[in-house]
Amino acid sequence: xxxxxxxxxxxxxxxxxxxxxxxxxxxxxxxxxxxxxxxxxxxxxxxxxxxxxxxxxxxxxxxxxxxxxxxxxxxxxxxxxxxxxxxxxxxxxxxxxxxxxxxxxxxxxxxxxxxxxxxxxxxxxxx
Amino acid sequence: xxxxxxxxxxxxxxxxxxxxxxxxxxxxxxxxxxxxxxxxxxxxxxxxxxxxxxxxxxxxxxxxxxxxxxxxxxxxxxxxxxxxxxxxxxxxxxxxxxxxxxxxxxxxxxxxxxxxxxxxxxxxxxxxxxxxxxxxxxxxxxxxxxxxxxxxxxxxxxxxxxxxxxxxxxxxxxxxxxxxxxxxxxxxxxxxxxxxxxxxxxxxxxxxxxxxxxxxxxxxxxxxxxxxxxxxxxxxxxxxxxxxxxxxxxxxxxxxxxxxxxxxxxxxxxxxxxxxxxxxxxxxxxxxxxxxxxxxxxxxxxxxxxxxxxxxxxxxxxxxxxxxxxxxxxxxxxxxxxxxxxxxxxxxxxxxxxxxxxxxxxxxxxxxxxxxxxxxxxxxxxxxxxxxxxxxxxxxxxxxxxxxxxxxxxxxxxxxxxxxxxxxxxxxxxxxxxxxxxxxxxxxxxxxxxxxxxxxxxxxxxxxxxxxxxxxxxxxxxxxxxxxxxxxxxxxxxxxxxxxxxxxxxxxxxxxxxxxxxxxxxxxx
Numbered sequence: 001x002x003x004x005x006x007x008x009x010x011x012x013x014x015x016x017x018x019x020x021x022x023x024x025x026x027x028x029x030x031x032x033x034x035x036x037x038x039x040x041x042x043x044x045x046x047x048x049x050x051x052x053x054x055x056x057x058x059x060x061x062x063x064x065x066x067x068x069x070x071x072x073x074x075x076x077x078x079x080x081x082x083x084x085x086x087x088x089x090x091x092x093x094x095x096x097x098x099x100x101x102x103x104x105x106x107x108x109x110x111x112x113x114x115x116x117x118x119x120x121x122x123x124x125x126x127x
Numbered sequence: 128x129x130x131x132x133x134x135x136x137x138x139x140x141x142x143x144x145x146x147x148x149x150x151x152x153x154x155x156x157x158x159x160x161x162x163x164x165x166x167x168x169x170x171x172x173x174x175x176x177x178x179x180x181x182x183x184x185x186x187x188x189x190x191x192x193x194x195x196x197x198x199x200x201x202x203x204x205x206x207x208x209x210x211x212x213x214x215x216x217x218x219x220x221x222x223x224x225x226x227x228x229x230x231x232x233x234x235x236x237x238x239x240x241x242x243x244x245x246x247x248x249x250x251x252x253x254x255x256x257x258x259x260x261x262x263x264x265x266x267x268x269x270x271x272x273x274x275x276x277x278x279x280x281x282x283x284x285x286x287x288x289x290x291x292x293x294x295x296x297x298x299x300x301x302x303x304x305x306x307x308x309x310x311x312x313x314x315x316x317x318x319x320x321x322x323x324x325x326x327x328x329x330x331x332x333x334x335x336x337x338x339x340x341x342x343x344x345x346x347x348x349x350x351x352x353x354x355x356x357x358x359x360x361x362x363x364x365x366x367x368x369x370x371x372x373x374x375x376x377x378x379x380x381x382x383x384x385x386x387x388x389x390x391x392x393x394x395x396x397x398x399x400x401x402x403x404x405x406x407x408x409x410x411x412x413x414x415x416x417x418x419x420x421x422x423x424x425x426x427x428x429x430x431x432x433x434x435x436x437x438x439x440x441x442x443x444x445x446x447x448x449x450x451x452x453x454x455x456x457x458x459x460x461x462x463x464x465x466x467x468x469x470x471x472x473x474x475x476x477x478x479x480x481x482x483x484x485x486x487x488x489x490x491x492x493x494x495x496x497x498x499x500x501x502x503x504x505x506x507x508x509x510x511x512x513x514x515x516x517x518x519x520x521x522x523x524x525x526x527x528x529x530x531x532x533x534x535x536x537x538x539x540x541x542x543x544x545x546x547x548x549x550x551x552x553x554x555x556x557x558x559x560x561x562x563x564x565x566x567x568x569x570x571x572x573x574x575x576x577x578x579x580x581x582x583x584x585x586x587x588x589x590x591x592x593x594x595x596x597x598x599x600x601x602x603x604x605x606x607x608x609x610x611x612x613x614x615x616x617x618x619x620x621x622x623x624x625x626x627x628x629x630x631x632x633x634x635x636x637x638x639x640x641x642x643x644x645x646x647x648x649x650x651x652x
Contacts, residue, residue, distance in 0.1 A: 066206065103408055114394065
């Protein structure tokens with residue numbers, strides 16, 4: 001470098017870092033979380049809130065669709081006399097139909113939970 | 128059923144279990160292999176193993192017997208046992224895996240940073256585990272008695288010995304293969320005979336089990352078809368209490384929880400649970416079929432009170448000839464697979480806790496685990512032999528109610544609520560355990576209570592679980608000074624995906640091994 005330049009520039013003695021210059025430190029979400037700063041806490045609590053809201057949603061669905069059945073049978077005894085494919089409705093619901101419903105809810109939950117985590121990853125790793 | 132075929136079937140299951148276990152022995156080298164199969168089990172294999180472990184004697188024999196005797200309301204048990212996995216998936220699965228702990232006490236200590244929480248959880252894991260192991264050994268004795276006419280203690284001893292050999296030599300690695308095999312064996316053992324039974328039933332003009340005039344010792348046709356608890360004074364309360372116990376109790380069973388540590392990461396833990404949901408749904412369609420057909424073809428079991436044997440008896444009765452004998456032998460093989468797999472899982476969980484919390488100072492690593500396994504099997508085996516007639520279904524029900532009232536609040540609040548303190552957790556677990564345990568012990572001692580007291584005491588979960596939650600929350604709010612120092616770091620560990628590079632604090636494993644080394648060398652202890 002010094003060989004190619006014909007006239008060497010005047011040397012400048014640096015006595016202190018340029019604290020007045022704009023900072024170029026790249027603050028990522030991950031470093032904020034590691035530092036447990038307010039911003040990091042916000043990232044974390046938004047992830048927790050999203051996951052908890054999703055969990056509550058699924059649990060309410062289970063509560064209504066499955067745990068609501070005894071109450072429905074109690075309130076509407078007429079349901080007990082309905083026959084599906086020759087079998088009583090309660091039997092069809094409790095012995096067969098309930099399992100695909102549980103599986104479907106589980107599948108929807110896994111998809112949504114992984115999406116929440118992808119969103120979180122995108123946000124905290126953005127530079 | 129012919130005794131020869133039945134014994135052959137049981138022995139084949141035992142030999143298959145031991146040889147598949149032997150295949151796993153070759154891979155078991157390190158302590159991590161023994162405890163959690165080195166956390167490398169894929170979702171499909173792991174889900175089969177979880178299914179195989181979870182479907183116990185109560186699922187394989189008990190559900191059909193209960194449906195035969197009491198009818199549609201008993202379907203809440205299999206529904207609840209499956210829905211419990213959905214609740215587990217939604218609230219616990221991924222964070223529990225991400226916590227990075229070996230056992231429930233590890234999780235409790237890491238989250239709340241307290242040795243006293245660890246001690247309380249260890250005590251409860253051993254208590255729930257033994258409660259669940261005892262009826263498995265008893266059920267094995269009864270079944271082998273039905274199949275081969277042996278005295279009750281032989282079956283239990285056989286199961287205990289096989290489990291011990293497998294656990295002793297291969298730990299979790301070997302058990303994973305064994306249990307995956309046993310899920311598919313159990314499914315086949317119910318599915319194939321059920322198809323033949325349904326063919327016979329169709330050939331007879333498909334009469335309805337509800338219309339049959341069976342009132343012998345069970346419930347009449349109308350009450351049998353009713354989906355609300357018909358044998359209780361307060362059917363709606365009892366049904367909801369069963370729902371609370373099974374939906375919330377599943378996540379607190381020690382042998383279920385320990386399985387989650389074998390997943391590679393939180394995401395696979397979720398996917399594994401989803402596959403388990405599918406496998407359980409597939410299986411639980413079958414036992415009620417046996418119960419319903421039993422009402423038509425084996426009503427005398429109601430009179431003799433041997434309703435739990437309906438799965439073993441029905442194929443030989445309905446299909447006749449050698450074919451029927453073979454099908455009955457197949458169901459006997461499935462029943463034994465059920466005893467073996469559930470006992471193996473429980474033994475692993477209890478042995479893990481005993482070896483880490485009781486024996487770690489005397490033995491090291493794998494040795495300590497093996498010594499723990501011996502204690503884990505011998506104690507409930509002695510209990511099963513000495514205390515006959517406690518009732519298989521009762522003891523399993525007690526285990527679910529106690530788990531729902533103790534570990535469910537600990538896990539749910541520990542994972543989702545930052546302000547839980549160690550004092551709150553210990554108080555809540557003690558209150559929940561004392562209430563639920565006390566209630567069921569009371570029913571076992573004095574079964575004569577009727578009306579509301581009888582209903583409340585025989586199914587305690589509906590009130591003991593909310594009380595345990597409330598105690599934990601209130602006491603935690605009253606003791607804010609006991610908040611764990613590193614709670615924010617722990618929350619990062621529990622909830623963030625592993626792919627994101629973050630400071631998650633020290634692994635609970637390092638922490639606890641440091642702790643035990645400190646206690647081992649410290650002169651003050």
